[in-house]
Amino acid sequence: MIEILTSAAFNTIQDLGRHGARRFGVSTSGAMDPVALAAGNALLGNDDDAAGIEIQTFPFRLRFQADAAFALTGADHATTLAGSPVRPWWCKRAGAGDILGIEAPRRGARVYATFAGGIDVPRVLGSRSTHLRAGFGGLEGRPLQAGDVILVGRREVAGRFDFGVAPPDVAIVDAAPADDRVLRIRVMRSGEYDLFSEAMQATFWSTRWKISAHSDRSGYRLTGGKLTLDTPVELRSHGVVAGVVQVPPAGEPIIQMSDANTAGGYPKMAAVIQADLWRLGQATPGSFIAFSEVSYQDAVAAMAPVNDYLAGLRAVAELYRAL
Amino acid sequence: MSINQPSAPLVGTIEKSPKISLIGTLAMLVEAPGDFDLVQQGRIWALADALSCWPNVQEAVIGVTNVMLVFDEPPADIGMLGASIVELWHRVASRKADGKIIEIPVIYGGELGFDLPAVAKHTGLSARDIIRIHSEGDYTVCAVASSPGFGYLHGLDPRIHMPRKSVPSLNMRAGSVTIGGMQTGVAALTSPNGWNAIGWASVVMFDALREQPSLMLPGDRVRFRIDRIEL
Numbered sequence: 250m251i252e253i254l255t256s257a258a259f260n261t262i263q264d265l266g267r268h269g270a271r272r273f274g275v276s277t278s279g280a281m282d283p284v285a286l287a288a289g290n291a292l293l294g295n296d297d298d299a300a301g302i303e304i305q306t307f308p309f310r311l312r313f314q315a316d317a318a319f320a321l322t323g324a325d326h327a328t329t330l331a332g333s334p335v336r337p338w339w340c341k342r343a344g345a346g347d348i349l350g351i352e353a354p355r356r357g358a359r360v361y362a363t364f365a366g367g368i369d370v371p372r373v374l375g376s377r378s379t380h381l382r383a384g385f386g387g388l389e390g391r392p393l394q395a396g397d398v399i400l401v402g403r404r405e406v407a408g409r410f411d412f413g414v415a416p417p418d419v420a421i422v423d424a425a426p427a428d429d430r431v432l433r434i435r436v437m438r439s440g441e442y443d444l445f446s447e448a449m450q451a452t453f454w455s456t457r458w459k460i461s462a463h464s465d466r467s468g469y470r471l472t473g474g475k476l477t478l479d480t481p482v483e484l485r486s487h488g489v490v491a492g493v494v495q496v497p498p499a500g501e502p503i504i505q506m507s508d509a510n511t512a513g514g515y516p517k518m519a520a521v522i523q524a525d526l527w528r529l530g531q532a533t534p535g536s537f538i539a540f541s542e543v544s545y546q547d548a549v550a551a552m553a554p555v556n557d558y559l560a561g562l563r564a565v566a567e568l569y570r571a572l
Numbered sequence: 573m574s575i576n577q578p579s580a581p582l583v584g585t586i587e588k589s590p591k592i593s594l595i596g597t598l599a600m601l602v603e604a605p606g607d608f609d610l611v612q613q614g615r616i617w618a619l620a621d622a623l624s625c626w627p628n629v630q631e632a633v634i635g636v637t638n639v640m641l642v643f644d645e646p647p648a649d650i651g652m653l654g655a656s657i658v659e660l661w662h663r664v665a666s667r668k669a670d671g672k673i674i675e676i677p678v679i680y681g682g683e684l685g686f687d688l689p690a691v692a693k694h695t696g697l698s699a700r701d702i703i704r705i706h707s708e709g710d711y712t713v714c715a716v717a718s719s720p721g722f723g724y725l726h727g728l729d730p731r732i733h734m735p736r737k738s739v740p741s742l743n744m745r746a747g748s749v750t751i752g753g754m755q756t757g758v759a760a761l762t763s764p765n766g767w768n769a770i771g772w773a774s775v776v777m778f779d780a781l782r783e784q785p786s787l788m789l790p791g792d793r794v795r796f797r798i799d800r801i802e803l
Contacts, residue, residue: 271633271642273778273786274720274760373780383720383761385780440593440601485608486717486724488633488640490599512635512717520596548597549646 250314251364253397254348257306259466262368262387262399263507264300267376271488271511278378278386279507281305281466281530282359284417284555285323289363291563292320292340292414294406294570299367300377302393304360305466307353311362313343317402318365318410324357324531325416339413340566357531365410366402381466381508408570414562418528421554431457432538435525437548439493441482441516449476453518454540458502462534466508469529471538475500482516489513492521492529494540504529524551590661592654597646602657603638610726612637613714614666617790621667622660634715634790636724669712671792676758676773678707678749682802684772686741691734691751691768699803705729706749706770711756711794716786721760721778723788728756740766747773749796773799 265286266279280286280303287297302309307326320340321328328335331347337360343349351360370377370388379387388397414420442450456474463470477500489495493505495515502518506529521529522543532538543551588605595601602619604612613636620632620639628647633640647653680703681688692699711727718724728751736752741764744750748759750767759765760777773796777787788794 268642269631270785271640272631272716274716274718274722275780275785374785380720380780382763383778383780437594437596439595440591485603485636485638486715487601487603487635487638488599488642488717490595490640490642493595510718511633512715517593517595520594520599523597545594545597545646545650552597552646 251317251399251401252312252314253310253393253395253399254312255308255310255395256393257309258392259306260302260304260309260393261379261381262300262370262393263303263378264376265298266507267374267378267380267386270374274511275374275380275383276509276511277491277507278376278380280361281507282323282361282527283530284527284559285359285361285531286363287559288338288414288417288562289320289322289361290367291559292322292566293318293363293365293410294408294566295363295365295367297559299363300370300387301361301363301368304351304362305358307351309351309360311349313345313347313349314398315345316342318342318406319349320363321351321360322363322416323359323361324354326354326360327352336413338416340410342410358533359531364401365406369400369402409572410570412566412569414565417555417558420558430537432528432532432536433541434529434538435522435543435548435551436494436519436540437522437543437545439517439520441484442518444478444482444516445476445518446479449478452476453502454542457537457539459537460532460534464534466506468506468509469504469532471502471504476502476518478516484514484516486512486514489517490520492523492526493517494519494521506530522548522551524548524555527555587662589658592657594650595640598643600641600643600650600653601638602641602661604661608637610669610712611666613726614668615661615664618664618667619657619661620790622664623657633717635717636714667791669791669793671713671789673793673795674788675795675797676749676775677797677799678771678773679800679802680707680749680771680798682772684745684748685770685802687768688770691732691770694734695732697731700801702732702770703798703801705732706756707796707798709756709796711796713788713790713792713794715790716788719761719763720780721786721788723757723777723792723794725756725794728754730754734768736766737768740764741769744769745772746777747775749773
């Protein structure tokens, strides 16, 4: 078991999301950086979709009430275990009584703490992810707070746990941003792209968009340009998925993220490809992004390096644990 | 990358094909052509029923005269898939609103129906007339979306249409019976809400722990009954 000692707002239990319940109006929730969560689980030999803690407000501190192996992935952060530094993208064994303290990231937005055996909270509609708006999943459907005690890793996990891996933005060659100040995000055109004038389309591609302070797990609001239609359209309410770039009448685009509403009706300019959603999940309010267009085939192909990275990491972790 | 299917097999009738577009590699939106009506909506229900059984379809998410397919994996041949869906659309029979009938007892007006006076002012009707018109309606659940268990209800009498608020009420209670534009609904969660509250009902619209979590499902019919009037 672990006990939460310090947690500011909006740190939650998440897995890879609640799929198949959109038809009941239930958004997927799930880790904003699914690659980091899956990597943490792979380091520990967990299933990919075991639940971890998504930490997005800092500092965060917890105490291990029993021996347990854990991993920290996601944003580049400074952490200590019982006073000694722990590197990011590393797994370790903690002893009963050890305190894990995670400071604000130097780069990136979200740190994932995963535990061998996973976090043991009930699955609701097939997932352990916290659905904050409706108040179910995770721990009582709410953010973690000081004093919470969470059951982790009920099965005994054998092997060595003291190794790490290169994070995906280093390991996956084309994921490294060419310009450190602007994150390149690959998108496909979506439903209403053609309704925008050539000038507006050009603005969409050329603008250095700033992720506004009014951005969270539901969506990122972008500022820096205005995209307007010559003739406004009113779409009937329809399903949307994370990554869709919608343009409300005011003209500043919104990218829907993990906690997004299941439905939308604003014109859809584009959709972030699956292979880049995790990178967007690590982008902080105030940082800049720019969009590049890819074809459907390229978007599908872009997932191969991500899947290869996770598969390779899992294989290496199995070797290390057996040493 | 939107792919429209301009020509479908013509069998006696000439009807436009649905618009098919992608939202990334894992979602495809199918939008029925033409205006909203319950026949088109019924075809969407039937299409969604059929498509949800297709391989690689994780779920078919019904909207207002549209359905979004969510895939397990990116489809290998998007063009072929789109063509198959268009072909199915042209031969699928509209499903009637043949779901269950949900009766909802409403406490109209009062503390939780705080927008009733504004609706009266906007429509020029008395509060009692609004309550009578609203409770005499026969409503159809077109889709469940937006928040868990929230049904998009069709069938609101045009006399009591009322635009959504520009500034949402901050904490509208779950169970609030509301009017938003040409639609009426029952708030499923306590949350900010831009619709106009005219009453409240003690019904659980959504329970994540139930096998069937949403009370309302597409194709259900809803009747509001006057439980009490507080003016």
